[in-house]
Amino acid sequence: MAASISFCLNPSDFSPSLYPFKYLPTIRRFRCYSSLRDSSQTPQLLKSAVTGVTEILRLFSSGKDRPDNTKYIERDEPSISGIEDVMMVLKSDYDNAYFVSGNFTPTIYAEDCIFEDPTIRFRGRDLYSRNLKLLVPFFDRPSIVLQKIEKGINSQTNFVLATWELRTYLKLPWKPLISIGGSTVYDLGDELKIVRHAESWNVSAIEAVAQIFTPSFERKDNMLI
Template sequence: MSMLTLAAGFQVPAPSHVHSASLAAQTKQDSSDTVSDYAGTGGIAKGIVSGLTNAFNAISPAKEEEVVVKAGKLSPRQLFTGIKEDFVDKRYLWTGLIDDNLYSEDCLFTDPTLSFRGLSTWKKNVGSLRPLVNALVPEFGVDLLSCELNEKEKCVRARWRMWGYIKLPWQPAVDVIGRTRFTYDPAEGNRVVDYFETWELPAGEALMQLVTPGKRRQQ
């Protein structure tokens, strides 16, 4: 569950019959697959996240950040190490902080509810949403469950868990396991050209966590 999807979900009002029913319907629609991806996610979940992300960007535009891409070619091993550091040290799934040098400027970013192109678009989106996450998520973590470099397929595959407690009146908690495939291109200096994220639960069920009253979960 990327920071973009999560932060957009925070903007859904307090639990109500309408919102819960809509997301429950989406969960049922998506539940035929164990793993959710963008192609398999229905329009309700995509519409909620895309619409709220665009609205928040319009209301609270981020200060434009310069994308710094270093010259020179990375080795696949350097890319692999950098991706692991983004997970473990930067906890980017929550913070949105990634190493620019690992990504092509034209990289395609996709999770089960959003798909867009461009490193600068990533930075603009997370820049506007980061204050919301900082304010509402006092405790969070990212566990890197596995990470493998496949030079034959020119990709890094990671499996992870993100969890956190949301400072909202109904005390929701987020706990999602997912996988990300980072495909790199030697023509782009072995930088990531396709970021593809899936979750091990339906997208509607993941979003339901944000509107479901709950208590702290065991780690």
């Protein structure tokens, strides 16, 4: 999503995995999108293109807006004593549309948290924040709807699973409409900090990027948000 179809910076430690399927047996009543694509199928050329666009956005950001030193909005650190507390903070972040507003609660993430989606994988909470801030100015009438959020436990880790739908126009001359459904797995470490933020989409990476280049008037699902 935001930093997803987004143009995230790409360190060299790419080793994607489709997390929701790994955890599905441990969550009852959860039905995942039947068309979710494995990020390992994403062409390397597309991953490189996503990285290149991110670099261009970063370089052309005005000096005063370039977030070399990430500063977060001052807020009280939430008290986390269990998975339910993490879920409450995440739900609040979704209410704030954090994927398209950049307004999220950084203290629930480990500093070296891994972020991944079907096009990219990188490490670092601050880097994630900077990438979000690069994209926010390009969104027009964005909407991110949380459909479901639930907790799960398996033999390896505790985690939270959220399913959502994203719709936004982009401020480009041809007014492309981005419409993606998906899920995000938030893996929790020993201190209940999020150590991995892994997205899956109901479209392939190629289909998602193709939406950027499709004029909204050509989209059958083009409806005002």
